[in-house]
Amino acid sequence: MPDLSIDVVAKAAGVHRSTVSRAFSRPEAVKSETREHILRVAEGLGYTMSPLAQALRRKTSTIVPLIVPDITNPFFAELAKTMTQAADERGYQLMLCVTNGDPAKSDGYFTAMQAMYAPFGIVAPSTKVDTEALKRFAFGHKVVVIDRVEGDDSVPTVTVDSRKGIMLALDHLHGLGHTSIGYVSGIAGTHTAQDRMDAYLELTAQSGSTPVVLDSGSDLDAGTRGAEHFLAMDNPPTAIIAANDMVAFAVISALGRSGLRVPEDVSVIGFDGLALGARFNPPLTTVRQxxxxxxxxxxxxxxKQNVDGSVDHIVLEPELLVRGSTSELRK
Amino acid sequence: MPDLSIDVVAKAAGVHRSTVSRAFSRPEAVKSETREHILRVAEGLGYTMSPLAQALRRKTSTIVPLIVPDITNPFFAELAKTMTQAADERGYQLMLCVTNGDPAKSDGYFTAMQAMYAPFGIVAPSTKVDTEALKRFAFGHKVVVIDRVEGDDSVPTVTVDSRKGIMLALDHLHGLGHTSIGYVSGIAGTHTAQDRMDAYLELTAQSGSTPVVLDSGSDLDAGTRGAEHFLAMDNPPTAIIAANDMVAFAVISALGRSGLRVPEDVSVIGFDGLALGARFNPPLTTVRQxxxxxxxxxxxxxxKQNVDGSVDHIVLEPELLVRGSTSELRK
DNA sequence: TCGGTTGCTGAGATCGGTTGCAATAACACT
DNA sequence: AGTGTTATTGCAACCGATCTCAGCAACCGA
Structure with missing residues (x-):
């Protein structure tokens, strides 16, 4: 394969390199006959432009990093899936970066991506993001965060309304007759996680019941510990809200190992709406993001930020997804 | 941030650009004092080399594509996780490419990666890979496949011993007293999937029982259909082998919805060893890859292939992971 | 017919490195 | 001292594009 560069196409088409370049990158600047001729020749040669060379010269590439703590967590996997597609549709290539919760790695990715002239990056954090730290990196000025951030409006964010979601869960459970409803926090140490817990605390108090936080940890074992706590209680709640689906899975699994059945003995509702939940045993009722x-x-x-400089904060609406892990309270 | 190029470092260090280049890329070719001086100066400036420029000139980059059909499938997610790390350790960056099972996309990724001068790529296919098609792409000569390939030894592969795995599952179930053991195929249409099924068929026949294939589909609903088939049988098997963990989840979930309990009523064993399985209800017994x-x-x-040109085919040993979804046969 | 646009295309510098080759210095040996 | 290495470093072309500037032709109105 004789290396296909812009010059060989130019020669083959009998024009200058710069004209070929324009034919591809700025079509309106070339007479249409010329352009079509060039494109045809290029096509015939099987030529495509080198994204590397373009990025080097333009100082901006099409590769977009998505930084997640753990791709093994189905939430991030689903996010990655839709984002690869969304990126693709707009002509970007998503580059998946997995930090395993190590902030140092995340910093490393930032500088690497900056060196690659990534036009921007997306971060799905596992901890409350420190916008100051973010901005110490030049690249930090061009990231959107999939979580709420505190005190600093200069970073675009996407979240779902945590309060609304918890309210959905609570209302659903109340509707089934449950009044004593426990909560298991879980996994991420994000603002979102905090918000869900706060909403639970507040809304429960508002409805006149006393909140029962079964576990407030933020690691993978929160579910298991929550279940243990539940089992050790004299007067346990009749339903449990899990901060996210993965935790709900763990709770149900641990409960099951101790002979308790869901939803017969306890109702459990998750938060995320993972596709996986539909194939759980029982299928998981959950608040869908x-x-x-x-x-x-x-x-x-x-x-948008890249062109306008505008910084938006989008809050999406969650939605109740009733499947099989919750049922009417029975005495 | 005044653009940091090799020239500014060179000037700052009082040497020529090429010496700086060597100091970084070919340390032994520079007097050690000079090198250390340059490195120190670079460090002070916060300089790192542009991977883009390097790749352009060297005609080889450090970005490695991992092509998977669906990152949402935990098997591929776990694979992606370990591969990002493995790549990282060797100085590569993994670029995740999701095809959604569309071979055309996979071709597109190939040419894109070739344009990026990727040194090689990894493919975890969702169908039997056609090595001929693979090699129509120049890039096809530099890919390793995570599956068996047929009739062509020119592509390196990694697989686990399917027959051994099925044997492990069968032996485990036999040991628990099960003699009538069904099989649900699933999801991927790979050689590996085929091998597992063939092994089941063959080994079952060998042990004198008659194989019961509950479903031989290769889509996400195989588990559900398999369970339906099971429920419709007059004399259903007492245990089920699922071709992979995801299918096992679906089987158990569907069985559960019909009031059957695992492992009390039916034993189910999976194949993959996903971390997720430990948090399923019940925790999934499985053959670990x-x-x-x-x-x-x-x-x-x-x-190795890149330097030697050598092509290896590695077959790994599976391992039995006994958790809670299988139990002794009871009448 | 002539100055002024306007539309296209070519030249050549540039992005940030790499690398073969030449030049110089230092050292060894006869 | 003369000559043949060998170790370092500088020079400059090159990788494959982009982009500013300039040149040229066609077209416009007076």
Whole structure:
């Protein structure tokens, strides 16, 4: 394969390199006959432009990093899936970066991406993001965060309304006759996680019941510990809200190992709306986040910021997804 | 941030650009004092080399595509996780490419990666890979496949011993007293999927029982259909082998919805060893694939092929992981 | 017919490195 | 001292595009 560069196409088409360049990158600047001729020749040669060379010269590439703590967590996997697609549709290539919760890695990715002239990046954090730290990196000025951030409006964000989501869960459970409802926090140490918990605390108090936080940890074992706590109680709640689906899975699994059945003995509701939940045993009732929308919106916000400089904060609406892990209270 | 190029470092260090280049890329070619001086100056300026410019000139980059059909499938997610790490350790950056099972997309990724001068790529296919098609792309000569390939030894592969895995599952179930054991195929249309099924058929016949294939589909609903088939049988098997963990989840979920309990009423064993399985209800007994090893080995094979031209076919050993979804047969 | 646009295309510098080759210095040996 | 290495470093072309500037032709109105 004789290396195909812009010059060989130019020669083959009998024009100058710069004309070929324009034919591809700025079509309106070339007489249409010329352009079509060039494109035809290029096509015939099987030529495509080198994204590397373009990026080097233009100082901006089409590769967009998505930084997630753990791709093994289905929430991030679903996010990654929709984002690859959203990116693709707009001509970007998504580069998946997995930090395993290590902020140092995340910094490393930032500088690497900056060196690659990434036009912007998306971060799905596992901790409350420090916008100051973010902005110490030049690249930090061009990221959108999939979480709420505190005190600083200069970073675009996408989130779903945590309070609304918890309210949905609570209302659903109340409707089924449950009045004593426990809560298990979980996994991420994000603002979103905090918000969900706060909403639970506040809304429960408002309805006159006393909140029962079964576990407030933020690691993978929160579900298991929450279940243990539940089992050790004299007067346990009749329903449990899990901060996210993964935790709900763990709770149900741990409960099951101790002989308790869901939803017969306890109702459990999750938060996320993972596709996986539909194949759980029992299928998980949950509050759905519009993950696909989040992905698309994240990219839009990033692009918008890049052109306008505008910084938006989008809050999406969650939605109740009733499946099989909750049922009417029975005495 | 005044653009940091090799020239500003050179000026600051009082040497020529090429010396700076060597100090970084070919340390032994520079007097050690000079090198240390340059490195110190660079460090002080916060300079790092542009991977883009390097790739352009060297005609080889450090970005490695991992092509998977669906990142939402935890098997591929775990693979992606270990591979990002394995890649990282060797100085590559993994670029995740999701095809959604569309071979055309996969072709597109190939040419894109070739344009990016990727040194090689890893493919985890969702269908039997056609090595001929693979090699129509120049890039096809530099890919390692995470599946068996047929009739063509020119492509490095990593797989686990399917027959051994099925044997492990069968032996485990036999040991628990089960003699009538069904099988649900699932999801991927790969050689591996085929091999597992063939092994089941063959080994079952060998042990004198008659195979019961509950579903042989290769889509996400195989588990559900398999369970339906099971429920409709007059004399259903007492245990089920699922071709992979995701299918096992679906089977158990569907069985559960019909009031059947696992493992009390039916034993179910999966194949994959996903971390998720430990948090299923019940925790899933399964045949573990050494996914982490697969990731590392895939990268090693690719590198090896790149230098030697050598093509290896590595077959890894599976391992039985007994958790809670199988139990002694009771009448 | 002539100056002024306007539309296209070519020249050539540039992006940030790499690398073969030449030049110089330093050292060894006869 | 003369000559043949060998170790370092500088020079300049090159990778594959982009983009500013300039040149040229066609077209416009007076």
């Amino acid at each position: 519009p993950i696909a929308d989040m992905g698309h919106i994240a990219i839009e916000l990033a692009e | 050494p996914i982490a090893d697969m990731g590392h080995i895939a990268i090693e094979l690719a590198e």
